Amino acid sequence: MDDVDRRILAELQQDGRLSITELAERVRLSVSPCHRRLRALERSGAISGYRAHLNAGALGLTFDALVFVTMRDSTRDTIAEFEQSVSTVPAIIQAQRLFGDPDYLLRVVARDLPAFEALYDQELSALPGVQRLSSTLVMKNVVQDRPLPLDPLR
Template identity: 40%
Template sequence: MDNTDLRILTVLQRSGRISNAELADKVSLSASACHRRVQRLEGEGFVKDYVALLDARKMGRPTTVFVEITLSGQADEVLEAFEKAVARVPDVLECHLIAGQYDYLLKVVARDSEDFAQIHRRHLARLPGVAQMHSSFALRTVFKTTALPV
């Protein structure tokens, strides 16, 4: 991994649909050398995937809720059952096992507070091993990125 690879990754994170010719120009490489490097970076797993980032508001899901979950225990089977079940909830965008006051932090999207109440009732309250849940509604997203520092 050299500086050219880092420049390629920086550009790809912000413009995943950029053509190889444009990318090569931005990082000062020939198109063929750039293509080889991108293929290597993909093959080595530095680039996991290319996705379209949708606008949650335009998709009718403008409400973001962070849900802190405490489980009834820490046994492997409790953690595994919870993780397997939460992965099937379509409104949960992220699930993180965390250290601290809670066991998991979820990022959930909803149409509004009433929709979240339905998601809570139908899905979250039925997750296995949950002892406590605390929900916090985001009032406004101040900053959001998917780009890692390179």
Template identity: 40%
Template sequence: MSLDDIDRRILTALQRKGRMSNSDLSEQVHLSPSACHRRVQSLESEGYIQGYVALLNARKMGVPTTVFVEITLQGQADEVLDAFEKAVARIPAVLECHLMAGSADYLLKVVAENTEDFARIHRQFLARLPGVGQMQSSFALRTVCNTTALPV
């Protein structure tokens, strides 16, 4: 399936407001409600739309501190990578984990209540991850832009 202009308008609208009704969406993209619904179902079944979520306010949820952690492993064997990835995926405070090209092997996005809470997360979870050779943490001072919307 290749995306046409209507599909792109649907995806753009849903990225801005995923809870809008089919009726509102169909008006916004200039389609009948039934045609719009079929398009959305097709975008879902083809995997363009992976799911729908509620985006929570980190400050109100008590985790306003964002820390980016660069991790270098002791080795690059598949077993080491697999063990690390399985373990890091079980840490609730880790929002993202990316295998990287460059000086670090992984880049993590971690949320915490404050620096003391991050120290606890570091001691109890990050320092115990399998295969870790080196870790460097950088605290975000301010979020300049933050979006989940992909370019359509």
């Protein structure tokens, strides 16, 4: 990956809807070489997809919580079953396995407190292998959906 590839990635992180012509202009390439580089970045996995960033608040999802999960045990089957189950709950918008205690961090969105309470009681507490759940509310997102830092790749 060279500087031109990093410029392509930086531009697409800022605006994934750029046409290939606009992208080529911004990175100072002609359209064909820019298109070849873009396809190579996609094939390599450096670009894993394109999507729109939605505003949760504007869509009525104003309740944002972090849920810490401690597992009963950490057998391969329990972990696999838990992770598969987590991936089926739409309100869980981020799930991370952690070193140490707790075992997982889930970011959950809901319409309001009653909706979160129902989700917590009916779905989160029923996830396989869960020993304990602990949650905290997000007061404010200070940094969110920040583009990846591409300079350290040099």
